[in-house]
Amino acid sequence: MRVKIEDVCMKGSSNLKQSDVVGKNGIYPVYGAAGYLGSIDSFKQSKPYVAVVKDGAGIGRAMLLPSNSSIIGTMQYLLPKDNILPEYLYYLIKAKHLEKYYSGATIPHIYFKDYKNEEFDLFSFEIQCQIINKLKIIEKIIEKQKKEMDLLDELVKARFVELFGDVRSNNNYPNVLFSECVEHSLRGPFGSDMKKSLYVPKNENTIKVYIQINAIQKNENLGDYYISKEYYDDKMYKFEVFPNEYIITCDGTLGKLLKLSKNMEKGVISSSLLKLKLNYSLITDQYFEYVWNLCLLPQLISEARNACLVHLPSMKVIGSKKIQLPPLELQNQFADFVKEVDKSRLEVQKSLKKTQELFDSLMQKYFG
Structure with missing residues (x-):
C-alpha cells in the first residue's frame, strides 16, 4: 500500500x-x-x-x-x-x-x-520485521568499517603528539601570530548584499554561492544558491573563492573547515563564511587543520559574541592568536605520514563504500 x-x-x-x-x-x-x-x-x-x-x-x-x-x-x-x-x-x-x-x-x-x-x-508488520533485521546486519558491518576509520584517525593523532607534543601547552617551537601563516583572507559580504531575492536559478551564466552547509558537511557540491554573472561582476567578484582555499563557517556552527578542490564550481562565499589561503612556505594543510581544531578554534569559540547567535571573531582577532610553528621539514614529515595512512584509509573507504551502496540500494528498494 x-x-x-x-x-x-x-x-x-x-x-x-x-x-x-x-x-x-x-x-x-x-x-x-x-x-x-x-x-x-x-x-x-x-x-x-x-x-x-x-x-x-x-x-x-x-x-x-x-x-x-x-x-x-x-x-x-x-x-x-x-x-x-x-x-x-x-x-x-x-x-x-x-x-x-x-x-x-x-x-x-x-x-x-x-x-x-x-x-x-x-508493508505488514511481519515484512517490516524482516526488512529491519536485514538492514541491521548490514549496519553492523558498516559500523565495524567505520571503527577501522576511527582507529586510523587515532593513529594520526598519536603521530601528531609524537612529533609535536601538546601544542596547546608546551613551548617546543617558536610562537608566531597566526596571521603570519595566512597568505590572504576575506570575510563574506554583508547579509544585505546577499539576500535570497538576489538568487537566481542555475544556468550556464550563473555563479554558485557557497554556504555554511558546504563546510559543515565537507561537501563542496551541496547547495543550489546562485547569483547572476551581472551581479557577480558588479558587486561580488572580490568574494570569489578559488581552489586550495579554505572556507570556514562563521555563524552558529563555528569553525568548520573545507578546503576546496581543483574541480570546485566557480563561486563566491556567502556572508556566513570566511575564506582563507595558507602561506605554504610556513605551514602545511595537515598541521594547520590539527592546530586549528586543537588550539585556535576552542579559543575563538570562547570569545564568540552575541548570546542569541554566536559568531566567529573577526579575522583581525583570529590573526592575533599565537600558535607554535615547528620547522616545515617536521611538518612535512607529519604530512607524509598522513598521506601514507590515507592510503590505508582509502582501502577501508572502498570496502565501506561497497557496503554502503548495498545498504542504500536496499533502502531505495524498500522505501523508494
Missing part, C-alpha cells in the same frame, strides 16, 4: 534547551543532535520514537530513541502511529534523506510540512 510519511507518524516539538539538561541528575535521558546530553526528572515520550535534527549541523539526521526520554528544541519528534514499527519508521526517515529539504544560508533547518508528503510502500 502506497502511503505518505504523515500517514505513519505525527510530529512533535520540544521546548527543552541544552541548559535545562546540563548539570541535572535525573533518571530520564535527553538527547540532542550529537546524541545523549544528560538526564532530568521527567520525560516527554513514553514510547519509542524517531527524532530528526531540524536545525544547524547534521540537519535531517534521524535517531531511534527509547521510551521515557526527551529531546531538545533543535530536534523534531516523529511519533509512530499504530501502522508502523518504530525501527521501520527510523529506516524510512533515513532513506528519505531529509537534509535535501534544508533552507537557510546561515543556520540550515528543515520543516515537517516540507517532507510529510514523501511516499513509500507500507
Whole structure:
C-alpha cells in the first residue's frame, strides 16, 4: 500500500534547551543532535520514537530513541502511529534523506510540512520485521568499517603528539601570530548584499554561492544558491573563492573547515563564511587543520559574541592568536605520514563504500 510519511507518524516539538539538561541528575535521558546530553526528572515520550535534527549541523539526521526520554528544541519528534514499527519508521526517515529539504544560508533547518508528503510502500508488520533485521546486519558491518576509520584517525593523532607534543601547552617551537601563516583572507559580504531575492536559478551564466552547509558537511557540491554573472561582476567578484582555499563557517556552527578542490564550481562565499589561503612556505594543510581544531578554534569559540547567535571573531582577532610553528621539514614529515595512512584509509573507504551502496540500494528498494 502506497502511503505518505504523515500517514505513519505525527510530529512533535520540544521546548527543552541544552541548559535545562546540563548539570541535572535525573533518571530520564535527553538527547540532542550529537546524541545523549544528560538526564532530568521527567520525560516527554513514553514510547519509542524517531527524532530528526531540524536545525544547524547534521540537519535531517534521524535517531531511534527509547521510551521515557526527551529531546531538545533543535530536534523534531516523529511519533509512530499504530501502522508502523518504530525501527521501520527510523529506516524510512533515513532513506528519505531529509537534509535535501534544508533552507537557510546561515543556520540550515528543515520543516515537517516540507517532507510529510514523501511516499513509500507500507508493508505488514511481519515484512517490516524482516526488512529491519536485514538492514541491521548490514549496519553492523558498516559500523565495524567505520571503527577501522576511527582507529586510523587515532593513529594520526598519536603521530601528531609524537612529533609535536601538546601544542596547546608546551613551548617546543617558536610562537608566531597566526596571521603570519595566512597568505590572504576575506570575510563574506554583508547579509544585505546577499539576500535570497538576489538568487537566481542555475544556468550556464550563473555563479554558485557557497554556504555554511558546504563546510559543515565537507561537501563542496551541496547547495543550489546562485547569483547572476551581472551581479557577480558588479558587486561580488572580490568574494570569489578559488581552489586550495579554505572556507570556514562563521555563524552558529563555528569553525568548520573545507578546503576546496581543483574541480570546485566557480563561486563566491556567502556572508556566513570566511575564506582563507595558507602561506605554504610556513605551514602545511595537515598541521594547520590539527592546530586549528586543537588550539585556535576552542579559543575563538570562547570569545564568540552575541548570546542569541554566536559568531566567529573577526579575522583581525583570529590573526592575533599565537600558535607554535615547528620547522616545515617536521611538518612535512607529519604530512607524509598522513598521506601514507590515507592510503590505508582509502582501502577501508572502498570496502565501506561497497557496503554502503548495498545498504542504500536496499533502502531505495524498500522505501523508494
